[in-house]
Amino acid sequence: MSKTAILILAAGESKRLGSPKQLLSYKESNLLLHTIEQFQDIQNAHVFVVLGAYFEDIFPQIRNKSVTVIKNNAWMNGMGSSISKGVELIRKKNLFDRVLVTLCDLPLVEASHYQELIDLSISSRKRIVQTSYEDTSGVPVIFDKSLFNALSYLSNDQGAKALIKKYKKEVLKLSSKTPYFDIDTNDAYQKLLELS
Template sequence: MSDKASNITLVILAAGASSRMGSPKQLLSWGNDNLITHAINNALGSNVEEVIVVLGANYDIIFQEISHLPVTIVFNNQWEFGLGSSIASAIDYLNNQEEKPNGVLITLADQPLVTSEHLNELILNFSPGTNQIIATSYSNRKQGVPVLFDSHYFKALLQLDGDFGAKSILVKNQTFVKNINLHFKNIDLDTLEDYKMLYDQNFKPLH
């Protein structure tokens, strides 16, 4: 993590129960890694000061898988309430630190096509202290994760508790949003079919 950016913390949301997968999604294979380790390695390859992984469901087995990595692990005991509660857990941790970051970059563990390069592009477009939000722009004109929030939004992020993540903050603050286009087709792995299809496209087919 050389050439660190302006004191940005990256947060990987990985607290869900993966009920539609039949097993912890975070531990599904991805090449020589699994999804959570792959996401962490990409995060560690970006220009951030700290990487936080928010865990919830299946905490013990996922913790054992990643505890040797140089990341901060935060437990969200309200993970059932969705992504918003996991974001709030990470912000609560940051608010209790002596030095707070200039911004927080939020990513998901189930978007394996996101690269360190894309994360760094978001960071390069960020100007600390200007209330900026740097969002990923999708082809259907939607804005979403990965997304970088200036620390100005920490209070609003701390109040999140639903399963809609931080979309409401994006909508309310469009004046301050800068969109960064994707150079690849990003996919959330919500079902086992999604996962198998994407895996087969990138590696030897699963049997």
């Protein structure tokens, strides 16, 4: 049975926001719990959450959820270090055929889109399946297990952009039905609340 590791990146310090975006109230919950919730009905998947900054504040909120929490002590090195830390553990478990990487602050991405990405990854056998928006492409993105080794060496703040560029002939894109919307500032958060 084909299995998918879900890797939610939630280790950043939300510098521009000034408080942990992971815990911002959203739909009677918070942004991180909402993201975790999106995967509860996806079959043959397990959720991993990478925490770093604000670990002591965030961990108690998710400790009772069916997720594996990974602590990234080098979170200040950026997204690449969190992907690396997460994929290292996923690779060691030797159970998963792919990893779906997403962020804790993409609340408009629906569970159906995550399911479509996984289905497309399985049916196409492409090594990378990426989400495309009107003017950009990015997360959520799926990487085949043949790229786990390369992902485990990431370290900078660019995430996996260089790796996606290197394997661009192996990339399939899935259009998002919702616009790209992440929460980096209080203005963005207020706009989200208006949209919701």
